[in-house]
Amino acid sequence: MQAKLIDGKAVSAALREQLKEEVAALAEDGITPGLAVVIVGDDPASKVYVRNKKKACEELGLHSEEYALPAETTQEELLALVDKLNKKPDIDGILVQLPLPAHLDEKAVIEAISPDKDVDAFSAVNVGKIMIGDYKFLPCTPAGIMELIKSTGIEVKGRECVVVGRSNIVGKPMAMLLLHQHGTVTICHSRTADLPSVTRRADILVVAVGRAKFVTADMVKPGAVVIDVGMNRDENGKLCGDVDFAEVAEVAGAITPVPGGVGPMTITMLMRNTITAAKK
C-alpha cells in the first residue's frame, strides 16, 4: 500500500476535544445541548448509527433522546412527534433517520422539522441557505468529508474534484461544499457515460454510490485523494465501502478506510451542529 491512510477516528477525536470545551463553556451558562433521534422501523444498519450517536452524546456531555417507533407508525403520528420535539425546550437538534418506511412521506417529515433544529440540514430552507453560502448548519457527511480533506493538507482550490453519486443527502451537498472551496467539480451518476474516464481526472474523488467495491484501481488517478462514503455489507456480512480498498490503496495518494473513515466524522459533525443549535 502506498496511499496515506486518512484516519477518520483520529480526526474525529481531535475535533471532539474542541467540542468538549464548547460544551463546558455552554454548561457555565446553564445550557446543555440536546439531540433527539427518531427511528421508524427496525433496520439493523440504522441501529448501529443510532447507537454511535448516543455514545458520542454521552462522551461529549450532550442530552440525548431516542424515539424508536414501530414500522407501522402513521404519517400523523410521526408528524405529531416532530411537532412535540420542535416545541420541546431541552431539544436543540432533531434527526429523523432516513430512509423512512415506504408508506411515509419523507419530504413532508423533513419539512416539518423546525429549520433551527434541522441538524442534518436536509430541509429546503437549509439546503437553499447552503447553496447561497449563508448557513448555520452544514450537512453532516459532506461537512465531515471537508474536515478529512483539510486534514490531508491538500488544497481544494483549483483542483479537479469528482463526486460519484447525486443524492440530496451526500452527493449534491458534497459537490456544493467543494465548489465553495474553489474546486472544479464534476458530479457523476448512473447515467454518466464512460465513468472511469471521468473519475480518472479527479485529484479529489468522493464516492457515494452504495455498491461494495464499485471503484477499482483503473478508475483512480495516481496520487489522488479518495474518500469512500459507502456503507455496505460484503458477502460475509462485513462492513465495506464503495471503493475496493486493497487495490485502490496501491494507486491513491490518500484514502479513507471503511469503517473508521467518513462514518465517525458524520457523527462528530452531528454533535457540532447540535452544539451550534444550542447556542441559538
Ligand SMILES: NC(=O)C1=CN([C@@H]2O[C@H](COP(=O)(O)OP(=O)(O)OC[C@H]3O[C@@H](n4cnc5c(N)ncnc54)[C@H](OP(=O)(O)O)[C@@H]3O)[C@@H](O)[C@H]2O)C=CC1
Ligand atoms: N458514512 C456515512 O456517514 C454515510 C454513508 N452513506 C452511505 O453512502 C452510500 C450512498 O448513500 P446515498 O447517497 O444516500 O445513496 P443513494 O442510493 O441515494 O444514491 C446513490 C447514488 O449513486 C449513483 N449510482 C448508482 N449506481 C451507479 C453507477 N453504476 N454509476 C454511477 N453512479 C451510480 C446513483 O445515481 P442515480 O441518481 O442516477 O440513480 C445515485 O445518485 C450508501 O452506501 C450509504 O449507506 C450515506 C450517508 C452517510
Ligand SMILES: Nc1nc(=O)c2c([nH]1)NC[C@@H]1CN(c3ccc(C(=O)N[C@@H](CCC(=O)O)C(=O)O)cc3)C=[N+]21
Ligand atoms: N437523517 C439521517 N441522517 C444521517 O446522517 C443518516 C441517515 N439519516 N441515515 C443513514 C445514514 C448513514 N449514516 C452513518 C452514520 C454513522 C456511521 C458510522 O458511525 N460508521 C462507523 C461505524 C459503523 C459500524 O461499526 O457498523 C464507521 O464507518 O467507522 C455510518 C453511517 C448516517 N446517515
Ligand SMILES: [Mg+2]
Ligand atoms: Mg433533518
